[in-house]
Amino acid sequence: MKYFTLTLIILVSFSACKKDNSSEEENITFIFQDGFETQNNSIDELFPLDGSRWTTIQQVNPLNATNEITIINNEFTEGQNALRLLAHPSDTQISKMDIEKNGLHIKSGDKVSISADFFIKGTQSIENLVLMDLESCSCWDSSVTENYGIENQCPGIRLKLSGTDNYLSIERGKIAGSTLHQTAVSFPRNQWVSVLWEMTLSDTEDGLNKLFINGIELLNENGMNMPNAQIFSNVFANQGINFTLQEPVFYERLQIGITANPTAENVELFIDNFLIKTE
Ligand SMILES: [Ca+2]
Numbered sequence: 223m224k225y226f227t228l229t230l231i232i233l234v235s236f237s238a239c240k241k242d243n244s245s246e247e248e249n250i251t252f253i254f255q256d257g258f259e260t261q262n263n264s265i266d267e268l269f270p271l272d273g274s275r276w277t278t279i280q281q282v283n284p285l286n287a288t289n290e291i292t293i294i295n296n297e298f299t300e301g302q303n304a305l306r307l308l309a310h311p312s313d314t315q316i317s318k319m320d321i322e323k324n325g326l327h328i329k330s331g332d333k334v335s336i337s338a339d340f341f342i343k344g345t346q347s348i349e350n351l352v353l354m355d356l357e358s359c360s361c362w363d364s365s366v367t368e369n370y371g372i373e374n375q376c377p378g379i380r381l382k383l384s385g386t387d388n389y390l391s392i393e394r395g396k397i398a399g400s401t402l403h404q405t406a407v408s409f410p411r412n413q414w415v416s417v418l419w420e421m422t423l424s425d426t427e428d429g430l431n432k433l434f435i436n437g438i439e440l441l442n443e444n445g446m447n448m449p450n451a452q453i454f455s456n457v458f459a460n461q462g463i464n465f466t467l468q469e470p471v472f473y474e475r476l477q478i479g480i481t482a483n484p485t486a487e488n489v490e491l492f493i494d495n496f497l498i499k500t501e
Pocket of ligand 1: 257258259298299300301302303304494495
């Protein structure tokens with residue numbers, strides 16, 4: 223009888239344990255947030271070796287100028303610090319000044335929310351300025367290198383300012399999709415602006431794409447937002463290239479800041495209160 227009771231207890235404990243695990247798996251959420259807070263206004267504090275904050279700085283200077291990245295304490299929306307970036311115009315080099323978070327694993331079916339506060343200085347045109355990239359480098363067919371530099375081997379989607387009125391839009395050129403536009407709100411300048419980008423990821427038209435500025439929904443559209451194996455195969459076949467998308471595809475890298483400055487003038491912006499969450 224004792225033996226039976228013990229066995230029963232073990233069985234009950236085991237099944238209870240199993241149940242807990244499975245319910246956890248169903249509700250796995252990933253959250254990374256950063257308010258750019260530092261002890262000494264030191265940019266190095268954003269890149270600790272344990273990987274708990276940002277991974278790397280992407281700084282590509284034009285030939286005759288040096289882009290800038292600093293921590294500031296005179297403008298912020300939370301805490302006492304924000305990130306300040308300045309990128310000079312591109313010349314033969316595409317000018318970039320942004321930061322990267324690597325090691326993500328955001329896949330088809332995930333609901334992902336990415337939010338941050340941006341303060342873009344000045345009143346000059348910022349047409350085609352790119353603020354965020356969500357990318358997959360691991361899906362690239364490594365046998366295809368001709369005419370595709372390392373920078374072009376990471377397909378993904380981007381948040382870009384479109385048109386002369388600086389409308390925030392979702393750019394899908396790198397996954398052979400059209401840009402998802404809104405023309406309701408021009409990006410406000412010389413003030414803090416809260417941006418929320420929400421998606422349900424899919425490599426078919428089932429994907430969902432939403433964009434909010436200062437809490438107002440500006441875009442809510444179905445559409446592909448991940449690389450699609452058949453589309454990639456077809457696009458490359460048109461150039462006589464065999465391309466096999468490496469599946470399962472997942473986004474592993476997010477870049478935020480001035481991920482490309484194609485404008486004619488300096489771009490200076492501040493960022494605070496970043497958050498990425500998947501569920
Ligand atoms: Ca902050």
